[in-house]
Amino acid sequence: MKILPAIDIYNGKAVRLFQGNYNNMTIYNDDPVSVAKNFESLGSEWIHVVDLEGAKIGKAVNFDTIKNIKSSCGLKCEVGGGIRNFETVERYINFGTDRIILGTSAVTDKNFLIECVKNFGEKIAVGVDIKNGNVAIKGWIEDSNLEAINFCEKMQDLGVKFIICTDISKDGAMKGVNLSLYKTLKSKLNLNIIASGGVSSIEDVKKLSELDLYGAIIGKAYYTGAINIHDAIEVSR
Numbered sequence: 001m002k003i004l005p006a007i008d009i010y011n012g013k014a015v016r017l018f019q020g021n022y023n024n025m026t027i028y029n030d031d032p033v034s035v036a037k038n039f040e041s042l043g044s045e046w047i048h049v050v051d052l053e054g055a056k057i058g059k060a061v062n063f064d065t066i067k068n069i070k071s072s073c074g075l076k077c078e079v080g081g082g083i084r085n086f087e088t089v090e091r092y093i094n095f096g097t098d099r100i101i102l103g104t105s106a107v108t109d110k111n112f113l114i115e116c117v118k119n120f121g122e123k124i125a126v127g128v129d130i131k132n133g134n135v136a137i138k139g140w141i142e143d144s145n146l147e148a149i150n151f152c153e154k155m156q157d158l159g160v161k162f163i164i165c166t167d168i169s170k171d172g173a174m175k176g177v178n179l180s181l182y183k184t185l186k187s188k189l190n191l192n193i194i195a196s197g198g199v200s201s202i203e204d205v206k207k208l209s210e211l212d213l214y215g216a217i218i219g220k221a222y223y224t225g226a227i228n229i230h231d232a233i234e235v236s237r
Contacts, residue, residue, distance in 0.1 A: 001205075001208060001209040001212070001213055001214065001215055001216060001236040001237075002045065002046055002194075002214060002215035002216075002236065003044065003046075003205070003215065003216060003218060003229065003232045003233045003236050004044075004046045004047065004048040004078065004194065004215050004216070004217045004218070005039045005044055005046075005047055005048065005217075005218050005219075005222055005229050006047070006048045006049070006050070006196075006217050006218065006219035006222075007032050007035055007036060007047060007048070007049050007050075007069065008049075008050045008052050008219065009032060009049065009050065009051050009052060009053075009062040009065055009066065009081075010025065010027075010052040010053055010062075011053070012030075012032070012062060012065045013027050013028075013029065013030050013032065014027070014028050014029040014030075014031075014032045014035050014223075015027050015028060015052065016028060016219055016220045016223060017052070019168055019169060020129075020131075020136075020141075020168050022052070022056065026223075028223045032065060032069055033068055033069055033072045033073070036069045036072065036073045036075060037072065037073050039073075039075065039229060040073045040074060040075050042228075042229040042230045042233070043229070043230050043233050044075060044229060044233065045075065045076055046075060046076045046077070046078065046098075046215070047069070047073075047075045047076075047077050047078075048078050048164075048196075048217045049066050049069060049077055049078070049079045049080075050079075050080050050081045050101075051063070051066065051079070051080070051081030051082050052081060053081075053082070054081035054082020054083070055080070055081040055082050055103065055104070055138070056082075056138070056141070057082065058082050058084050058104070058138070059082050059084070059088070060081075060082050060083065060088050060091070060092075061082065062081075063088075063091065063092075066079055066092075066097075067095050070095060070096055070097060071095070071096075076098040076099075077096075077097055077098055077099075078097070078098060078099035078100070078101055078125060078164075079092055079097050079099070079100060079101060080100070080101025080102070080103060080125075080127050080164075081101075081103075083100060083101070083102060083103075083105065084104060084105040084109070084112075085105075085112070086112065086115060086116065089116055089120065089124075093120060093123065097123075098123065099122075099123055099124070099125050099162065100116070100120070100123060100124055100125065101125045101126070101127045101164055102116065102124060102125070102126055102127065103126070103127035103129060103137065104137040104138050106126045106127070106155065106160075107135060107137050107144045107146065107151075108137070110158075113126070113158060113160075114158060114159075117158060117159045117160060118159075121161070122161045122162065124160065124161075124162070125160070125161075125162035125163065125164055125194070126155050126160050126162070126163050126164070127163075127164045127166070128148060128151060128152055128155075128163050128164065128165045128166070129166045129168055130148045130165065130166065130167050130168060130181070131143065131168045131169070133147060133148060134146060134147060134148060135147075135148050135151050136168060148165075149184065149185070149188060152165070152185060152188075152189055152191070153188065153189065155191075156189055156190065156191055160191070161191060161192055162191065162192045162194065162214070163185075163189075163191050163192070163193055163194070164194040164196055164217070165181070165182070165185060165193060165194065165195060165196065166196040166197040167181055167197045167198060168197065169197075175198060175200065176198050176200055176201070176204055177195060177197065177198040177199055177200075177204050177207070177208060178197070178198065179207055179208075179211070182195050182208065182211055182213060183211060186211055186212070186213065192214035192215075193213045193214055193215075194213065194214055194215040194216065194217060195208050195213055195215070195216045195217065196216070196217040196219075197217075199216055199217065199218050199219075199221055199227070200220075200221050200226055200227070201221070201226060201227065202227060202228075202231055202232060202235055204216075205218075205227070205232045205235050205236055206235055208236075209235065209236045216232075216236070218232060
């Protein structure tokens with residue numbers, strides 16, 4: 001299982017939200033590049049980067065900051081947040097982004113998703129952010145009224161190979177992961193599943209690794225010192 005430490009960008013800074021609440025934001029570092037370089041020094045292969053402003057308003061607000069992060073380190077990079085048209089996908093791909101995460105646009109624009117998968121294949125992932133059993137969109141603010149498991153099955157049918165599945169109720173809460181959710185997804189889907197939300201301890205990493213998921217995203221637990229990224233990478237192997 002791959003460990004993907006997270007950098008959430010707001011106003012060019014590395015921040016974390018609590019359960020997706022933009023009014024409950026903590027700034028952890030004014031220099032996201034230095035955060036990425038630290039992840040690299042700890043043995044990371046990947047980083048997970050989200051443009052929080054982009055997710056909220058629907059365009060790539062922090063594009064230049066994310067481009068700078070990618071160009072300043074040797075890490076593979078998956079990026080999400082506000083990517084809602086083909087031009088933006090191409091811009092990210094062209095500077096070397098390794099995987100693009102479509103969230104709101106995967107829900108609201110099926111033809112766009114199909115076009116992206118057709119052109120970029122496994123470089124396209126779908127972010128499935130779950131709130132009360134449904135897929136949440138537009139920076140986790142709106143309920144799509146789509147049942148999450150059914151939505152994942154439809155993504156698989158459309159040729160998507162990667163999903164990043166977040167239990168919003170667990171995100172930033174430091175109370176552990178929703179193991180039953182990932183067990184269900186693993187049993188029903190033939191997809192590369194990346195777990196996100198609530199990875200709070202090395203024990204969480206062990207449990208997710210035992211499910212044979214593709215990856216796990218570590219966010220707040222790194223920034224608070226609850227998880228050492230190097231140790232998490234070792235355990236996940």
